[in-house]
Amino acid sequence: MANVDVLIVGGGPTGMALALELSMQDVSYRIIDKAPVRSDKSRALVVQARTLELLNRHGTAKKLLSRGFELHGANLYTNKREAGTVSLDGLDMADTEFPFPLCVPQQETEHFLDECLAKYDKSIERPVIAKAITQDGAGVTVKLENERTGLSETLRVRYVVGCDGAHSSVRHAGRFRFEGAPYPQTFILGDFHVSDSSLPRDRLLLCFGSATLAMFPLKEGKWRLVTIHDGSKELQAHGTVLMDEQPTVDEFRALFAEMAPPGAGTLHDPTWLAKYHLHHRVADQYRDGRLFVAGDASNIHSPAGGQGMNTGMQDAFNLGWKLGRVLRGEARDALLDTYDAERRPVGQNVVDTTDRMFSYATWQNPVWRMCRNLLLPWVLPWLTNSAKRRAAGLRYISELTINYRGSSVVYTAGGFSGPVEGGDRLRDGKLRSASGDVVMLQSLCDGPSSHLLLFAGVGQGPLRSEEFAGFEAKLSKTDNHVKVIRIFNAATDGEGAYSDLDGQLHARYGMASPGYVLVRPDAYVGCIGNMDAFDELLSFMGSGKF
Known part of the structure; x- marks a missing residue:
C-alpha cells in the first residue's frame, strides 16, 4: 500500500494551487485528475489582483501577464447607446503590484501553473479517478484507478482534499451538505473571431436592452460573448432546464446585431460554443475529519464578477501552509479547523454577492428591464465619478479586501x-x-x-x-x-x-x-x-x- 501525506483530487487551478503550496511546504502528496488531457477551452477569463500576488510567491506572475492583458475598465450600453464608462486607471492602488484584473483564458493560467509546478518536479497523474474514499481516525484509504491502463492501487494518506468541482467525489464521500438551488437561467457563450471591429479591447463591455450581452476581449482578435436564456418556465414544468439544443452561430449573429454597440464588427469562426446551467450552493462545512473541499467542490455560483476560480485558488493558499505546519508537528490539528472558519464565510459572501450582481443584470421582468435601461445612463455617471468609489469597487472585486479578522489564529x-x-x-x-x-x-x-x-x-x-x-x-x-x-x-x-x-x-x-x-x-x-x-x-x- 502506497503512502503520502496528502491526496489532491482534481487538477484544475484550485488543485494546482494547492499542489504548489504543498510543494513549497515540502509535504509529500499526489495530485490526480480524471480527464486524460487538459481542456483547450478558454473557460474562466479573469485572474484577480490578490490571486496574482499569491501566485507571485511561486514564480514571477509577469509570465502570466504576458499571456493576457490588463483590463482598464468597462463600457456599459443600453439599447446600443453608451450609458457610461467605468475607468480603472489612475486609482489609489499603490499597495499592490497588480492594480488591475488580468484577462487571460483559463487554459493559459493552467499552463502557467503547470510550469510553476514543474519547478518542483511535480505533475498531475491522468486519467486517474478515486473509486472509493474511506477515512478513519488515523488516515484515509483511497482506491485509485487509471482509466487508461485499467490498473488499480490502494493509497493510504493522512488527508484528502477535493478540488474536483461541483460533482466532487470527495464531498460525496464525506458528511458534507451542498446547500442551495439551481439558477433558472441557462448561460450561453461563444468565443468568436470578430473582424472590422472598432470596439475598445482593453475593457469589458456590458450591453443591456431586450436581452443582456457581456463581451470580454480575447487575444488574436477574438471576443467572448455571454448571454442568458430564462428557463424559469422549464424549471417549473420539468424540474430542470432543458439542455438538449446547443447554441448556433446564427443565433449569436442575431443577438450581436441586436445588442452590440455600433462598430462592433462581424462575427465568424467560433472556437467554442457552449450552453450550461449553474447552481448557487455552499457546502455546510469545508472540513469533515480528514477530508477537505475547496474551489467548486465547496461553493458554486454565477460567474458574475470573475470570482470563482480566484476564490478556489485562494482556498488552496489558505489550506496549504496549515497542512504543512500540522504535518511537521509545528501546530495542533485544530489549526486545520480554521480553514473552514476563515474560508467558508468568504465562499458564502461570494455566492451572495454574485447572486445580487447576476439578478440585477439578468432579471427578465419587463418593467424592471425598462427601468434599468432608462435609469442606468443617469445613475452610472454619479456612481463612477468618484475615484474613491471606483477604487473601493476595484479592491472588492480584486479580492484585496478579504480578511480573516476574528479568526482564532490572528x-x-x-x-x-x-x-x-x-x-x-x-x-x-x-x-x-x-x-x-x-x-x-x-x-x-x-x-x-x-x-x-x-x-x-x-x-x-x-x-x-x-x-x-x-x-x-x-x-x-x-x-x-x-x-x-x-x-x-x-x-x-x-x-x-x-x-x-x-x-x-x-x-x-x-x-x-x-x-x-x-x-x-x-x-x-x-x-x-x-x-x-x-x-x-x-x-x-x-x-x-x-
Whole structure:
C-alpha cells in the first residue's frame, strides 16, 4: 500500500494551487485528475489582483501577464447607446503590484501553473479517478484507478482534499451538505473571431436592452460573448432546464446585431460554443475529519464578477501552509479547523454577492428591464465619478479586501490602533536594500515560513540596529520558523535591513512608533502591535494556535 501525506483530487487551478503550496511546504502528496488531457477551452477569463500576488510567491506572475492583458475598465450600453464608462486607471492602488484584473483564458493560467509546478518536479497523474474514499481516525484509504491502463492501487494518506468541482467525489464521500438551488437561467457563450471591429479591447463591455450581452476581449482578435436564456418556465414544468439544443452561430449573429454597440464588427469562426446551467450552493462545512473541499467542490455560483476560480485558488493558499505546519508537528490539528472558519464565510459572501450582481443584470421582468435601461445612463455617471468609489469597487472585486479578522489564529495587540489588524492582507510597498536595490515587501515574504516585520518607527526615537537585535534574541528563545525583516524609516539605515521609501509602509501599517507585523505564509497578518507589546506577540506564538 502506497503512502503520502496528502491526496489532491482534481487538477484544475484550485488543485494546482494547492499542489504548489504543498510543494513549497515540502509535504509529500499526489495530485490526480480524471480527464486524460487538459481542456483547450478558454473557460474562466479573469485572474484577480490578490490571486496574482499569491501566485507571485511561486514564480514571477509577469509570465502570466504576458499571456493576457490588463483590463482598464468597462463600457456599459443600453439599447446600443453608451450609458457610461467605468475607468480603472489612475486609482489609489499603490499597495499592490497588480492594480488591475488580468484577462487571460483559463487554459493559459493552467499552463502557467503547470510550469510553476514543474519547478518542483511535480505533475498531475491522468486519467486517474478515486473509486472509493474511506477515512478513519488515523488516515484515509483511497482506491485509485487509471482509466487508461485499467490498473488499480490502494493509497493510504493522512488527508484528502477535493478540488474536483461541483460533482466532487470527495464531498460525496464525506458528511458534507451542498446547500442551495439551481439558477433558472441557462448561460450561453461563444468565443468568436470578430473582424472590422472598432470596439475598445482593453475593457469589458456590458450591453443591456431586450436581452443582456457581456463581451470580454480575447487575444488574436477574438471576443467572448455571454448571454442568458430564462428557463424559469422549464424549471417549473420539468424540474430542470432543458439542455438538449446547443447554441448556433446564427443565433449569436442575431443577438450581436441586436445588442452590440455600433462598430462592433462581424462575427465568424467560433472556437467554442457552449450552453450550461449553474447552481448557487455552499457546502455546510469545508472540513469533515480528514477530508477537505475547496474551489467548486465547496461553493458554486454565477460567474458574475470573475470570482470563482480566484476564490478556489485562494482556498488552496489558505489550506496549504496549515497542512504543512500540522504535518511537521509545528501546530495542533485544530489549526486545520480554521480553514473552514476563515474560508467558508468568504465562499458564502461570494455566492451572495454574485447572486445580487447576476439578478440585477439578468432579471427578465419587463418593467424592471425598462427601468434599468432608462435609469442606468443617469445613475452610472454619479456612481463612477468618484475615484474613491471606483477604487473601493476595484479592491472588492480584486479580492484585496478579504480578511480573516476574528479568526482564532490572528491577533491585534492591545493599544494598537493602526489601519491594519490581525487577519488583514499583507499590504505591499517598495523597500530599498542595503545594496541599493528596490524590492517589493511581498517578494520578501515568500517561502514556507512566517515572517516578522520589525518597523523602526518614524520621527523621534526610532529603533536602532542593536535594539532590533534585543527583540530578535527574545524571539529566538520561543520560535525557530520565523524569518525577521528589519524595516527602517527612509531617513535611517541598518546593515542587512531595508529602508522604507518615503515612509510609505510605516504609514500604511500605522507604525509611527516602533512596531511589528507577523506575516503568515499565505501573506496575511497573523499578529500586529507596537513594540512595547512585544510580549503579547511572544504569548500569541507560544499559545500553540499559530
